[in-house]
Amino acid sequence: MTQPESQERLRRWRLLLGGPGRSGQSADGIGCELNAQDTRLDAALAALYDGAGFKVQGDKPTKKESKGVGLGQSAPTVAAWLGEVRDLFPQSTVQVLQKDAVERLNLRHLLLEPELMDTIEPDVNMAATLLSLKDAMPSEAKAVARQVVKKVVDELSARLAEPLRSAVTGSLNRSQxxxxxxxxxxxxxxxxxxxxxxxxxxxxxxxxxxxxxxGRARRHLKSVTLCLDQSGSMASSVVYAGIFGAVLASLPALKTNVVVYDTAVVDLTEQLSDPVDVLFGVQLGGGTDTSPALEYCKSFLKSPEDHVFVLISDLYDSDGPQMIRRLAEFREAGVRVIVLPALDDDGTPSYHHEYAAQIAAHDIPVFACTPEHFPGLMAAALGGEDVAAWAAARGLVAARAKTQ
Structure with a gap:
């Protein structure tokens, strides 16, 4: 056996055995130190199988939980772990880890106990976590998860729906x-x-x-398409976008389409009457292949000059140059294209800065948007304002143009 083969075997044993061992050494006594990427792999696995990253929740933890395995103190902790495993492992492995998480992180107990669920405060991160786990849940748990997601949706809609309706309706009325x-x-x-x-x-x-x-706004005077990257890192943005998409679809003077994608494309437009249905139609996780989604959305661009196209993606795409070319084609055809690396409460999103800069070079505004700013953004876009200037005036994080 050659030295590289021997080292690879030791590496695999090290990841399998976990660490640190009784000796307290990160190499776990086998003489194999981990690089940065493998350290992330080891930490993600340890959080689930060794209880390294989570604390017990519940009045009476089980014997297994008392050793350190259980749900963390907050849903964002679990959400962060889910995002990490989606980034590190292939989709088939992620599915196995998520199923194990339902058992080991006490999520099954959390979802099957309505009384316990009433003691927590559902939020966007909790909803995103539940949505990412929905395919791994037992059927009886999905009903409870749906109730939690609906509560989050109702609370957010009560806060955000009317500002969006008012802003967009006013913009449409002023457009004629x-x-x-x-x-x-x-x-x-x-x-x-x-x-x-x-x-x-x-x-x-x-x-x-x-x-x-x-003038009175005509039916379908303007069109809006929300194209959502449903990779795991976009979970919170997808929750907000699903709610906004449903609100926009309720306006008779506006034609709204919502499309989600990873390596496949799913049109959720027919489900927009119920934002909860929209969110449960999302399949969080997987790769990011934007170009097929853009090709699909071309069929909506019947009147480009009256169309606002919003891509919500962190831009970590499998074929960035192709994605940029298609967005540029939309822009050249007269479509008002906007790219949001994030639509959530995080003011400093992680996104592909190089691709963002190249997109901005095509006179396409690229900036992170908070939910509170989204109504104003849509009003500005539908009203024909300079969206980049609008975003800059509000201090929203923007990408600087860079030639290819």
């Missing part, structure tokens, strides 16, 4: 103006500016010769 408005359609600010030359000093008022008003 007419010079024969009804009384309730008159835009008095525009009317005054239009008639300053008819100001009457004696009456100290403007005599409006021409009225400027808002």
């Amino acid at each position: 103006r007419n010079l024969r408005p009804r009384q309730n359609e008159i835009d008095w600010g525009k009317t005054v500016l239009k008639n300053l030359k008819t100001y009457d000093p004696e009456r100290k008022t403007v005599i409006p010769e021409k009225l400027v008003g808002y």
Whole structure:
């Protein structure tokens, strides 16, 4: 056996045995030190199988849990671990680890005890965790998980839906103006500016010769497509995007499509009447292949000049140059393209900065957006504003243009 083969065998044994051993050495007594990548692998496996990264939750832990295996103190801890294993292992292995996590991290107990569930405060991270585990859950647990996700969706919708409706409706109404408005359609600010030359000093008022008003928004006046990267790192963004997609779809003056992808493309447009259905239709995890999703979305671009296309992805794509070319083609066709590396509460998302800069070089705004800013973003985009300037004015994280 050659030396490289011997070292590889020792490496595999080291990862299999785990560590540190009784001696306290990271090599676990076999003389094989781990590199940075293998250290991440070892830590991810240890958190699940050795109890290295989680604390016990529950009043009466089992004998196995008392040794350190159990759910961490907060859902984001589990979510972070899930994101790590999706990044480190192939999809088939991730599925095995997730099934083991349901058992070993006490998630089954958490999901099957409504009384216990009532004591926690569901949030976006919890919802994202449950969605990522839904395919590994027993059938009876899915009903409880759906209740938790619905509670999160309802709370977020109550906070975010009306601002989005108001912002988008106002933008759509302002996008069509007419010079024969009804009384309730008159835009008095525009009317005054239009008639300053008819100001009457004696009456100290403007005599409006021409009225400027808002026109009634026609059905499907504008179109919006949300294209969502459903890789594990985008879990929280997918939750918010699913809610926003459902709200946009409820506006009769707007045509909305929602497409999710990893290495496959799934159109969730028909499920937009219920955001919970949308979220449970997402398959978190897997690779990232954006180009086929963009090719699929081309069929929605019937009137490019009236279409806003939002790609929500961290841009860690299997074929970045092809993705950039397709986005540039959309932009050149007249589509208002926006790329959001994140749509969540994290102000410093992780994304592929090189690809982001190349996309920005095509005059496509690229920036991370918080949920609170999303209504204003959509209003600006549908109203024809300079979205990049809009984002910069609000201090949103943006990519700088870089030539290819």
